[in-house]
Amino acid sequence: xxxxYTSKCRDIExxxxxxxxxxxxLTLLLVSFLGIIQADHHLIAAGCDGNKTCYQxxxxxITTSPSTTNLATIYTTGANSVEFQLQYDNSxxxxxxxxxxxxxxMPDTYVLMCVRPDSSNANVQERFASARTRPPIVTSYLxxxxxxxVGSLFNCTFTSPVSRTxxxxxxxxxxxxxxxxxxxxxxxxxxxxxxxxxxxxxxxxTTAVGSGTAVTPA
Numbered sequence: 001x002x003x004x005y006t007s008k009c010r011d012i013e014x015x016x017x018x019x020x021x022x023x024x025x026l027t028l029l030l031v032s033f034l035g036i037i038q039a040d041h042h043l044i045a046a047g048c049d050g051n052k053t054c055y056q057x058x059x060x061x062i063t064t065s066p067s068t069t070n071l072a073t074i075y076t077t078g079a080n081s082v083e084f085q086l087q088y089d090n091s092x093x094x095x096x097x098x099x100x101x102x103x104x105x106m107p108d109t110y111v112l113m114c115v116r117p118d119s120s121n122a123n124v125q126e127r128f129a130s131a132r133t134r135p136p137i138v139t140s141y142l143x144x145x146x147x148x149x150v151g152s153l154f155n156c157t158f159t160s161p162v163s164r165t166x167x168x169x170x171x172x173x174x175x176x177x178x179x180x181x182x183x184x185x186x187x188x189x190x191x192x193x194x195x196x197x198x199x200x201x202x203x204x205x206t207t208a209v210g211s212g213t214a215v216t217p218a
Contacts, residue, residue, distance in 0.1 A: 045066045057180060095188045099112075100112075114147070
């Protein structure tokens with residue numbers, strides 16, 4: 001009996017290193033995977049110092065060296081196409097939006113939105129705000145390039161044809177409005193009084209063919 005007991009104990013001891021190595025492997029694999037995700041999330045900041053215009057969600061200021069992941073970017077990808085990227089890292093926000101307007105207020109604003117309706121998905125929506133109410137979804141001509149929703153951070157990358165995007169054809173340019181808020185009961189909710197900002201000047205899109213051209217002040 002003693003021999004059998006000792007043999008079983010040795011078998012258990014031999015199993016423990018195997019379990020420990022398995023745990024270590026799985027831990028390293030998870031860390032590596034999360035690292036890839038995190039790196040991908042920060043790709044939106046690439047090019048802010050050159051070929052695209054990057055706005056900070058906090059105050060709508062333009063940055064060339066972002067210190068935050070909460071960004072909206074615009075740049076032309078060809079003679080007739082403009083790419084937008086929206087990214088936000090905050091569990092209290094479920095939608096983020098960039099508005100293009102000939103005024104500095106919500107009415108008559110073309111709205112491009114990134115929405116996360118649940119804990120794992122994100123989608124792009126095209127809306128038009130004719131008044132200070134929830135803007136309805138309109139027929140979309142946007143092409144979704146990618147979306148991501150992991151943890152508290154979500155983002156959307158999409159392109160729009162210049163010919164189908166109001167305000168982009170305005171030779172006087174447009175103001176950029178940024179806003180963020182919550183999603184519940186199957187719908188976006190109104191942003192708070194501090195959940196929006198607007199640029200102090202207009203911007204125009206430079207439709208030059210190339211790898212990317214930043215928008216410029218009007």
